[in-house]
Amino acid sequence: MRVSLLLTCAGKGERAGFEKNKLLVSVNGVTTLERSLNAFIQSGLIDQYVITASKVDIEEIKRLLNGLPVTIVEGGATRTQSVKNGLSAVDGDIVLIHDGARPYLSKNLIKACIDGAIEHGGVIPTLQSRNTVVKAINGKVVEYMGKDELFSVQTPQTFKTQLIKKAFALAENKSYNDDGEIYKTFIGDLYSVEGEGANVKLTYAQDFNFVSTKSQYRFGTGFDCHKLVENRKLILGGIEIPHDKGLLGHSDADVLTHAVMDAMLSACALRDIGYHFPDTDQKYKNADSILLLKQVINLVGEKGYKVDSVSATIMAEKPKLKGVIPQITQNLANVLDIPTDKVGIGATTLEGLGFVGREEGICVHATATLRSV
Numbered sequence: 625m626r627v628s629l630l631l632t633c634a635g636k637g638e639r640a641g642f643e644k645n646k647l648l649v650s651v652n653g654v655t656t657l658e659r660s661l662n663a664f665i666q667s668g669l670i671d672q673y674v675i676t677a678s679k680v681d682i683e684e685i686k687r688l689l690n691g692l693p694v695t696i697v698e699g700g701a702t703r704t705q706s707v708k709n710g711l712s713a714v715d716g717d718i719v720l721i722h723d724g725a726r727p728y729l730s731k732n733l734i735k736a737c738i739d740g741a742i743e744h745g746g747v748i749p750t751l752q753s754r755n756t757v758v759k760a761i762n763g764k765v766v767e768y769m770g771k772d773e774l775f776s777v778q779t780p781q782t783f784k785t786q787l788i789k790k791a792f793a794l795a796e797n798k799s800y801n802d803d804g805e806i807y808k809t810f811i812g813d814l815y816s817v818e819g820e821g822a823n824v825k826l827t828y829a830q831d832f833n834f835v836s837t838k839s840q841y842r843f844g845t846g847f848d849c850h851k852l853v854e855n856r857k858l859i860l861g862g863i864e865i866p867h868d869k870g871l872l873g874h875s876d877a878d879v880l881t882h883a884v885m886d887a888m889l890s891a892c893a894l895r896d897i898g899y900h901f902p903d904t905d906q907k908y909k910n911a912d913s914i915l916l917l918k919q920v921i922n923l924v925g926e927k928g929y930k931v932d933s934v935s936a937t938i939m940a941e942k943p944k945l946k947g948v949i950p951q952i953t954q955n956l957a958n959v960l961d962i963p964t965d966k967v968g969i970g971a972t973t974l975e976g977l978g979f980v981g982r983e984e985g986i987c988v989h990a991t992a993t994l995r996s997v
Contacts, residue, residue, distance in 0.1 A: 627738055628672040628716030628785065629664050633657055633685070633724035634699025634706040635678075645681050646826065647724045648688070653928030655688065656826055659727030664720075667731040669738060675724075676710040702799045704806070708792045711785075718742065719788060720780035721803050728822040729780070736817045737782035746783040746811065748804040749819035750775035777802060778819040787811050840996035842929060846886025846896075849979075849987040850877045860938065860945070860986075861952035861969070862914040862959065867943045871986060874903035878913035880969075880988045884934050884956065885913075885920045887992035892927045914959055921960070929994040931960045935968035936990035941983045945971040 633647050647657040657675075664670045673692070676699040677685050685696060695713050699706030707721055718741050720734065733749060740747030753774040759767040781803045788803065791810040800806045808814040852858075856870025860880045871877035885897050894900075900923070901908045901916055908916075924930065934956065938945060945952075949969050957964040974981040 625718065625742070626671045626716040627669060628674060628714045628719045629670045629780075630707065630710045630714055630719055630721045631657075631660060631664075631673070631675045631724050632699075632703060632706055632710070632721065633681070634676045635703070635725075645678065648681060648684060653926070656727050657685065657724050658688065660722065660724050661689075661692075661694070663727060663729055663731075664722075664734065667734045669731070669734055670720075672714065672716050674710050674713045676706040703802075704792075704795065704799045705797065707803060708795075711789050711792060714785055714789075716785055718782060719785045720782045721788075722780035723825055725826045726779055726823055727826070728820075728824065730820060730822075733817075733820050733823065734780065737780050740815060740817045741782040741784055744813070744815040745787050746781075746804065746807040746813075747815045747817050748781045748802075749778040749823070750816040751778065751819040751821065775816065776819075777804065778823050778825075781807075783807060840929075841932065842891040842994045844887045844889065844891030844992045844994070846883040846888075846890060846990045846992070847988070848879045848882040848886065849985055850879045851985045852983060858943070859913070860948075862912075862917075862955045863948060863952050865943060865945070865948055869983075875901070875908055875911040875916065876913050879986050880936055880938060880952070880990070881913040881917050881956075883936055883988040883990035884992065885917055887934065887990040888920050888924055888931060888994065891992050891994045892924045892929060894923055894927070914955075917959055924994060928996050931962055932993045932995040933962065933966035933968070934960065934990060934992045936970070936988055938969070938971040939974055939980045939987040939989075940971060941973050941976070941981055 648655050673694040675685065675694055675696050677696055679698050682696055682698065697710045697713050700709055718738055720737055737747055737749060753771040753776060756771050757769045757774050758765045759769060788807055791806045794810040795806045804814050850871035850873050852869040853872045854869055856872060858865045858867040858870040859876050859878045862878065862881060871879055882897055889896055949971065953964050953967045953969050957967045979985050980987055
């Protein structure tokens with residue numbers, strides 16, 4: 625079953641008050657278009673990506689997406705025409721049609737929509753109204769409509785592709801509220817799945833102000849392991865630990881700092897420390913890993929994030945680390961510019977088992993939480 629995404633980005637966003645398409649305005653270093661597209665990419669459920677765009681935006685979108693396997697189709701004068709144009713490029717069995725201005729949907733919602741379309745042919749996500757709804761014309765209330773059977777409509781509206789293409793062909797060039805209305809008018813029964821409160825459409829300037837103040841979180845894990853040898857210093861978290869052996873490595877082999885760095889890079893999908901600081905480069909020979917950590921802080925900062933918290937477990941048979949963990953914690957907190965209560969460092973032995981248990985090396989597993997800035 626091949627699944628396509630049709631992301632509608634051909635509007636102007638005039639109500640937001642920007643001088644350009646609101647989806648191309650960068651907030652915290654990331655555009656709304658990127659956020660929306662990434663939600664689907666990260667779901668792992670999509671096989672084909674199609675974007676509709678205004679003619680004036682196509683080149684900017686191409687530069688923004690920087691070679692991602694996305695087909696860009698010129699939109700039309702109305703949303704209905706834009707979707708019709710985009711559908712011509714869709715080749716999946718199922719197609720999700722999603723507003724580019726809704727960047728905060730989850731994988732669970734995407735999957736529910738796909739499953740619903742497979743079962744029913746056409747589904748839309750909806751949220752039941754929490755408030756009484758009225759119909760008003762020119763400021764005058766003309767009808768109370770209640771709330772019990774009233775729902776607000778979201779996207780992605782999802783369909784068997786051959787059915788929604790048929791519906792749009794029958795609709796000709798008339799305008800409709802959305803794709804679900806076209807499907808219901810020309811194909812038949814339309815079903816709903818439960819939408820999400822976070823799946824809001826960014827429409828007005830204040831919506832983007834909200835985004836700029838709303839913290840986005842990302843999570844990463846890291847692991848590192850180094851061999852213990854004689855005639856080397858043992859450094860953990862930037863602190864030299866008294867011991868008869870030290871860790872072997874191209875740099876100072878600070879296994880704890882390396883694991884933390886990898887966790888941070890992982891959270892931003894920035895590869896690993898071997899990629900950024902290869903052991904074939906002489907400038908990193910005996911490098912201070914704390915200085916490398918500061919470079920990683922800059923790398924994630926360029927992506928619009930900073931460290932919110934880190935935790936790590938040091939696996940070492942010897943030396944005993946209980947007495948130095950507070951010093952290590954304070955040092956990492958200082959470098960990361962976070963409180964010490966957001967640096968969780970623990971240590972354990974492996975009860976004499978394996979590489980670590982034989983006192984041949986030290987391993988560390990770390991996690992990092994990053995917050996948008």
